[in-house]
Amino acid sequence: MENKCLMLQGTGSTVGKSLLTAALCRIFKQDGFKVAPFKSQNMALNSFITAEGEEMGRAQVVQAEASGLLPSALMNPILLKPTADTFAQVVIKGRVYKNMSAAEYQAFKPALKEMVAEIYNKLEEQNDIIVIEGAGSPAEINLKENDLVNMGMAEIADAPVILIGDIDKGGVFAALAGTMLLLTEEERKRVKGVIINKFRGDLEILRPGLRMLEDIIKIPVLGVIPYMELNIDDEDSVTEEFRRREHDPKREITIEVIHFPYMSNFTDFNVLRHFSDVSLRYVNPGESLQDPDILILPGSKNTLKDLLYLRESGLDKQIAAHHEKGKLLIGICGGYQILGQELSDPYHTESGLGFSLGLGLLDMHTVFEKEKVTTQVEACIIDDKFPFIQGLAAETIEGYEIHMGVSSPGPGVLPLIAVHSRLGQKIVVTDGVINPAGTVFGTYIHGIFDNTAFTRKLLNNVRQKKGLLPLEEIPPALKELKEREYDRLAACVREHLDMAWIYENTLGKRIR
Helix, strand or coil, X not given: CCCCEEEEXXXXXXXXXXXXXXXXXXXXXHCCCCEXXXXXXXXXXXXXXXXXXXXXXXXXXXXXHHHCCCCCHHHCCEEEEEEECCEEEEEECCEEEEEEEHHHHHHHHHHHHXXXXXXXXXXXXXXXXXXXXXXXXXXXXXCCCCCCCCHHHHHHXXXXXXXXXXXXHCCHHHHHHHHHHHCCHHXXXXXXXXXXXXXXXCHHHHHHHHHHHHHHHCCCEEEEEECCCCCCCCCHHHCHHHHCCCCCCCCCEEEEEECCCCEEXXXXXXXXXXXXXXXXXXXXXXXXXXXXXXXXXXEECCHHHHHHHHHHHCHHHHHHHHHHCCCEEEEECHHHHHCCCEEECCCCCCCCCCEEECCCCCCEEEEEEEEEEEEEEEEEECCCCCXXXXXXXXXXXXXXXXXXXXXXXXXXXXXXXXXXXXXXXXXXXXXXXXXXXXCXXXXXXXXXXXXXXXXXXXXXXXXXXXXXXXXXXCCCCHHHHHHHHHHHHHHHHHHHECHHHHHHHHCCCCCX
């Protein structure tokens, strides 16, 4: 009997559920099926705005792209964006619902189950296969009641489950066996096999352990997936990117991004890794700036708290010193707001702090409103007479906005960007500002660096300032880069996973 869904769950967070879901989506697409990803609830500060202006988690965007589909908030109907240790902004079907404490959300979950089932059923009707991703671990016994993202979601979809363990951390056999031990008998029946992910080493040495594991858990090991270095968007702070401590001395342009405690949308900077002359480094808590050529303040889910962090850590003084050297300083979204004179949160949209003076490097004031702006945009630089942005007015900028702050410029700055389209509708508004010296600018547009011709010219302007010759090299379009990586990921997983077994024993399909 054929089945239309398959669910990947993990022994914990960061075991590789998201990328293996993307890999299976790409494999099923390559094999001629219409496939879509689904994750009922995602907790992430990295989000994306769809063509309809709806917000969703980045992992499901990656999975949609791997499936050959446009991202849709239906693929991630509940998105939780943490604003503090026990509070999060709850986004339902792509729109902000409200801020909730962890306890409030737990009490609210039963009301969401019917909505999740309805959306899932709609997706299933439209596709041949749905690959469902769980969250964290299904063995969190304190969270099982009213679960709608792990075994609760498997029950809604009547989905067979494959369990993933991460061997790179160590303890993978205990993690897999322990997870199975903590599942109920009915839940264990759903688990058809396990995958060991992120393996580095000699498989022959591992094989005796695989046989012993199968004897213990009574289900097969379906594959051992090798550790892979991939240029695919990661989720939040789990990314390896944050662990790089020093710049690559062979690369001539150094860029540093402040790693805020509540940093959001760090995927804005992933494309910079593809420029051969760029060394990208995140400045983590406890670290100092290393005199970069470009310093970037990224987006934030709690701008006032992240501003407080800059002051308490002394990074505010280091940012000021960078500015005094005449080097380029850029703020994106929350980072843009922080560069201004004042930030006011009268409705406590983000935190209980209410008000703060900004860093004062841009003559601009921000007020946080009740409604969130979520839109895709097309735009261009208004005036590129300044050395760092020379020639950029000729380049189209495409990106998206996600913000609740409204920023009003003062007389001490100039407008930076003309937005001429939002969600495909023609419009004429300005976004962002630049200081009179042309050394500090900010914008609300996420994904601005994904416009590689724009970014190459910006980098060449920095090169000229350093006395270096310009480069003509532009990485391939981001879409082309992603397609290559999805195919590379799928090829690796197909080689090391028993796909014939998965087709036959989870989906009821025989594939030659």
